[in-house]
Amino acid sequence: MKENMRLSKNSPCAALKSAFNECFNKWYGDKFLKGQWEKDECFHEWEAYRTCVLRRMEEKKLSHLFQIEATMYAKNEE
Amino acid sequence: MVRRYTQEHTFLHPWGRVTAACWRKYTDPENRTRLSHILDVDTLDRKLDSLNGRLLTKRAITVNAPGPWWLQKIVGESVCHCIEESTVDAGKKSMEIVTRNVTLKNFVSVEEKCWYSPHPENSDWTILRQETSISCHTFSALASMAEKIEQRCVEKFQQNSVKGREVMENLCTYLEAEANGIGVRV
Numbered sequence: 001m002k003e004n005m006r007l008s009k010n011s012p013c014a015a016l017k018s019a020f021n022e023c024f025n026k027w028y029g030d031k032f033l034k035g036q037w038e039k040d041e042c043f044h045e046w047e048a049y050r051t052c053v054l055r056r057m058e059e060k061k062l063s064h065l066f067q068i069e070a071t072m073y074a075k076n077e078e
Numbered sequence: 079m080v081r082r083y084t085q086e087h088t089f090l091h092p093w094g095r096v097t098a099a100c101w102r103k104y105t106d107p108e109n110r111t112r113l114s115h116i117l118d119v120d121t122l123d124r125k126l127d128s129l130n131g132r133l134l135t136k137r138a139i140t141v142n143a144p145g146p147w148w149l150q151k152i153v154g155e156s157v158c159h160c161i162e163e164s165t166v167d168a169g170k171k172s173m174e175i176v177t178r179n180v181t182l183k184n185f186v187s188v189e190e191k192c193w194y195s196p197h198p199e200n201s202d203w204t205i206l207r208q209e210t211s212i213s214c215h216t217f218s219a220l221a222s223m224a225e226k227i228e229q230r231c232v233e234k235f236q237q238n239s240v241k242g243r244e245v246m247e248n249l250c251t252y253l254e255a256e257a258n259g260i261g262v263r264v
Contacts, residue, residue, distance in 0.1 A: 011118075013120070017105075017120070018105075020121070021105045024101065025098070025101060025102060028097075028098055028101060029094075029098050029253075032131070032133065032166075033094040033097075033098070033168060035131065035168065035169075037126065037128055037131040037133075037168060038128045039128065040126045040128070046121075046124065049121070050121070050122075050123075053120045053121070053122065057138075062138075062159065065159055065181065
């Protein structure tokens with residue numbers, strides 16, 4: 001557990017994650033809830049964060065747990 | 079054996095604010111100590127249905143494994159990974175969140191469903207309906223032990239959902255103050 005906590009605190013994705021969360025929370029409150037949902041304004045933050053998370057899952061040998069889940073939306077894309 | 083329980087809670091805040099608080103619940107650094115059983119939360123996938131105003135999100139949630147230390151020794155894991163799938167429909171004002179565990183599944187299955195919708199009697203309030211089902215899978219010889227563990231799981235979940243609601247209440251108050259232009263904290 002200690003190792004896991006250490007990993008999550010010092011995660012190389014932490015900065016990218018907070019950048020994304022910050023962008024998301026702002027977009028959610030200021031745009032999405034107000035009916036302006038045409039555009040996802042945090043796309044760049046999301047791409048950077050997502051790439052990091054997927055790599056980290058791979059490293060921690062966790063990706064198999066989430067693999068099917070993570071690709072599901074991609075398959076559903078019209 | 080499956081244990082199911084349902085809970086209801088009314089937030090005296092509008093739906094938009096409550097769901098905004100929901101997104102901040104696990105990520106807000108101020109609340110990390112309060113929700114110490116949550117070790118990590120990562121977004122795995124998200125999709126915006128820009129035609130209908132629906133937001134679909136999948137997150138990986140790492141929690142401290144439930145149960146006593148000796149059980150964790152037997153199981154060989156001290157953390158449990160969960161998948162949280164949520165759908166927010168901004169037009170219909172509904173938010174649905176389903177969380178289930180992906181590890182330790184040979185021992186225990188937990189599924190939690192939460193629905194946030196405007197309160198039927200007052201649209202400035204929000205009602206949370208929560209349904210949790212917990213089942214332990216063990217050999218019959220261990221059935222009575224499994225039942226005890228199950229009970230502990232239920233108690234732990236209830237304690238944690240109370241903590242979660244407290245955090246949500248605090249965040250709603252914070253977001254309300256922010257919307258009114260009063261900076262409570264930076």
